[in-house]
Amino acid sequence: xxxxxxxxxxxxxxxxxxxxxxxxxxxxxxxxxxxxxxxxxxxxxxxxxxxxxxxxxxxxxxxxxxxxxxxxxxxxxxxxxxxxxxxxxxxxxxxxxxxxxxxxxxxxxxxxxxxxxxxxxxxxxxxxxxxxxxxxxxxxxxxxxxxxxxxxxxxxxxxxxxxxxxxxxxxxxxxxxxxxxxxxxxxxxxxxxxxxxxxxxxxxxxxxxxxxxxxxxxxxxxxxxxxxxxxxxxxxxxxxxxxxxxxxxxxxxxxxxxxxxxxxxxxxxxxxxxxxxxxxxxxxxxxxxxxxxxxxxxxxxxxxxxxxxxxxxxxxxxxxxxxxxxxxxxxxxxxxxxxxxxxxxxxxxxxxxxxxxxxxxxxxxxxxxxxxxxxxxxxxxxxxxxxxxxxxxxxxxxxxxxxxxxxxxxxxxxxxxxxxxxxxxxxxxxxxxxxxxxxxxxxxxxxxxxxxxxxxxxxxxxxxxxxxxxxxxxxxxxxxxxxxxxxxxxxxxxxxxx
Numbered sequence: 001x002x003x004x005x006x007x008x009x010x011x012x013x014x015x016x017x018x019x020x021x022x023x024x025x026x027x028x029x030x031x032x033x034x035x036x037x038x039x040x041x042x043x044x045x046x047x048x049x050x051x052x053x054x055x056x057x058x059x060x061x062x063x064x065x066x067x068x069x070x071x072x073x074x075x076x077x078x079x080x081x082x083x084x085x086x087x088x089x090x091x092x093x094x095x096x097x098x099x100x101x102x103x104x105x106x107x108x109x110x111x112x113x114x115x116x117x118x119x120x121x122x123x124x125x126x127x128x129x130x131x132x133x134x135x136x137x138x139x140x141x142x143x144x145x146x147x148x149x150x151x152x153x154x155x156x157x158x159x160x161x162x163x164x165x166x167x168x169x170x171x172x173x174x175x176x177x178x179x180x181x182x183x184x185x186x187x188x189x190x191x192x193x194x195x196x197x198x199x200x201x202x203x204x205x206x207x208x209x210x211x212x213x214x215x216x217x218x219x220x221x222x223x224x225x226x227x228x229x230x231x232x233x234x235x236x237x238x239x240x241x242x243x244x245x246x247x248x249x250x251x252x253x254x255x256x257x258x259x260x261x262x263x264x265x266x267x268x269x270x271x272x273x274x275x276x277x278x279x280x281x282x283x284x285x286x287x288x289x290x291x292x293x294x295x296x297x298x299x300x301x302x303x304x305x306x307x308x309x310x311x312x313x314x315x316x317x318x319x320x321x322x323x324x325x326x327x328x329x330x331x332x333x334x335x336x337x338x339x340x341x342x343x344x345x346x347x348x349x350x351x352x353x354x355x356x357x358x359x360x361x362x363x364x365x366x367x368x369x370x371x372x373x374x375x376x377x378x379x380x381x382x383x384x385x386x387x388x389x390x391x392x393x394x395x396x397x398x399x400x401x402x403x404x405x406x407x408x409x410x411x412x413x414x415x416x417x418x419x420x421x422x423x424x425x426x427x428x429x430x431x432x433x434x435x436x437x438x439x440x441x442x443x444x445x446x447x448x449x450x451x452x453x454x455x456x457x458x459x460x461x462x463x464x465x466x467x468x469x470x471x472x473x474x475x476x477x478x479x480x481x482x483x484x485x486x487x488x489x490x491x492x493x494x495x496x497x498x
Contacts (some may be wrong), residue, residue, distance in 0.1 A: 130177025191478025240328025268294030268319030380443030
């Protein structure tokens with residue numbers, strides 16, 4: 001879909017469809033009122049007749065509205081004006097796109113981007129409208145022999161801007177919105193692929209394609225390299241699989257040479273059976289999504305490169321399958337991590353922290369300004385936070401605040417969880433330095449506490465995305481989160497957030 005921005009009255013713009021809003025109860029937005037004046041009260045009459053109350057999410061498509069240049073007018077309900085916030089705005093955009101994609105119109109002008117959203121400027125409105133519009137047309141049908149359904153006819157979307165003074169920031173918003181959308185699409189595509197296609201080797205190839213397109217340095221460590229480095233934890237997870245593990249290192253170096261990089265570390269378990277601690281069969285197919293942390297790192301770096309953000313970012317992706325087998329790690333086995341610390345593996349289904357801990361130790365060589373790891377780590381985080389917020393743990397308050405603020409701005413929220421030393425007691429082991437699990441109580445916290453033992457040398461945050469990385473049921477599929485949060489975090493670090 002092609003996007004552009006324009007500052008003009010909805011009466012003047014020639015379009016197949018103009019999209020305007022109606023607040024509840026029956027109050028026309030500024031753009032809708034302009035059309036109504038040109039149409040001699042045509043819209044007001046329809047609203048007075050009860051065809052549109054303005055309830056959030058409702059729509060009404062009108063044809064042949066008199067005295068306006070567009071062929072159709074789409075009215076979108078916005079709910080009460082006093083309650084109109086970030087979420088309402090995004091839902092209104094999504095509702096409009098659902099209708100537009102069903103009309104057969106090839107182009108439309110969206111005047112919802114001119115609405116006032118408290119504490120948000122024109123750049124924010126354009127960024128989110130672009131990202132939501134792209135999400136509305138996302139389809140994953142590359143594994144089907146014949147694509148289902150008719151692809152949306154909408155090819156061009158003009159985003160309205162309230163005044164010419166906003167055009168420059170609107171252009172920046174459009175650039176960011178497209179970059180985020182492309183990064184999210186890459187993350188979703190990778191997450192939606194089945195485990196027999198998206199293997200560790202496949203992830204490495206996709207990283208190479210990103211590196212080639214954006215001229216980045218890439219390094220892929222093989223099993224032999226990991227053995228030399230002493231990555232016993234990562235290798236223990238891969239021991240039962242026929243697929244060789246990889247450690248992918250992708251470097252976006254667009255900041256000053258002296259600038260220490262941000263390291264993003266993404267869990268890349270391309271399929272998780274649980275290993276010897278085998279998972280129940282029900283919904284095990286969804287364990288192809290256990291590499292969504294890795295996918296989000298690739299998506300975020302793609303977005304940063306597309307925007308040419310003047311920051312240094314290192315993406316680290318430890319990737320493996322977790323399979324049962326004659327060579328698989330067993331409960332009770334003890335492994336030695338790259339850091340030299342020993343771990344008693346009490347449950348082989350707590351494997352994500354084992355591949356991440358060696359990657360976190362490897363990150364030390366880049367002398368990072370900050371490290372953020374992203375992982376579908378614990379079912380306990382889903383119980384704690386559901387599918388709304390990602391769990392955030394951090395050993396640095398300033399870094400935690402940065403990520404929380406980025407999540408709020410990106411509408412990709414996280415919630416900070418405790419990381420107190422008292423929880424470390426649950427990881428005690430009689431036979432090794434510590435165990436890889438701490439029992440059922442506070443499972444997401446003890447998982448983060450495990451990782452914290454490998455982050456003493458840098459500022460670090462951990463995002464547990466087990467509840468937000470994908471959806472189940474009828475809408476099953478990868479969400480692409482937290483690419484929006486991470487991209488906004490980098491945008492802010494690059495000084496482009498204002």
